Amino acid sequence: MWRWLHPYAKGEATYRLLGRWLPWLTGSAVLTLAVGLIWGLLYAPPDYQQGDSYRIIYIHVPAAIFSMGTYTAMAIAALIALVWQIRTAEWAIAAIAPVGAVLTFIALFTGAVWGKPMWGTWWEWDARLTSELILLFLYLGVIALYHAFSDSRTGAKAAGILALVGVVNVPIIHYSVYWWNSLHQGATITKFEKPSMATSMLIPLLICLLGFALMTAAFVCQRLRNEILRQELHRSWVQQELDQ
Amino acid sequence: MSFSGWNEVINMGGYGFFVWLSFGVTLAALAALMIHGLITRRSLQQQSKLQQQRQQRLARRKQQERSR
Secondary structure (H helix, E strand, O other), X not given: OHHHHHHHHOHHHHHHHHHHHHHHHHHHHHHHHHHHHHHHHHHOOOEOOOEOHHHHHHHHHHHHHHHHHHHHHHHHHHHHXXXXXXXXXXXXXXXXXXXXXXXXXXXXXXXXXXXXXXHOOOOOOOHHHHHHHHXXXXXXXXXXXXXXXXXXXXXXXXXXXXXXXXXXXXXXXXXXXXXXOOXXXXXXXXXXXXXXXXXXXXXXXXXXXXXXXXXXXXXXXHHHHHHHHHHOOOOHHHHHHHHO | OOOOOHHHHXXXXXXXXXXXXXXXXXXXXXXXXXXXXXXXXXXXXXXXXXXXXXXXXXXXHHHHHHHO
């Protein structure tokens, strides 16, 4: 297996592999999201307590779940980069962080807009909301550190350390609704028991989750390809690639 | 469909503003992320072109010096 993986430590092989994946990821993400969101917006039944406002769940929950999932992926890339010094992993940190930051922003924003009619407030300094806001700052910190040094390897190392230290925040976000009294409701689907949601609402949510996963992967592909080109701009294969 | 007409879809049972605001801002944020990626590639293309021109200029100058 390690022999099979080895060429992907080099930029060009990874760039080509991602290029083969990108159109499929993009196409399937657009298709899945269109089905899931239209189903959720128009065809799922209204909630008996929250009426139609609950439809925000179809972007809020996938964005929130993948804001944490993406962070975990970034921390794994940082671990690989710090332990094995693999440059592709360093670049993955830079590729993943902006995508995660946008997902976190979406989770926070849709949460606030959902909170206004349901809780009567846009924002509350409670555990779940605050820890998710810290996640946004961690992402921004990783991006800033990565670009803060004229030597990009130093920047990647600094960003990687922050990414690894910050991973402690991920379980805090997940368990915050159990550890502290919170306005935020408990887990609906990310638990081991039966999901506490009607099937007619759950199926479009699962489709949206799949769509967000594919979309996140497509964005990371796009940005990692760009980062590989940026780092290897002086190589002849990059010049040939960009001349087309 | 759980609505009987587009007016009801826009109204969202009185929550239209909140539902469509969250969907709109989400779409805008994702579009911005995608456009930023495309712009980055375009600017890399320009940088690569400049670099190639510089290399060619250097090579030409070296040749001139040698022929002198």
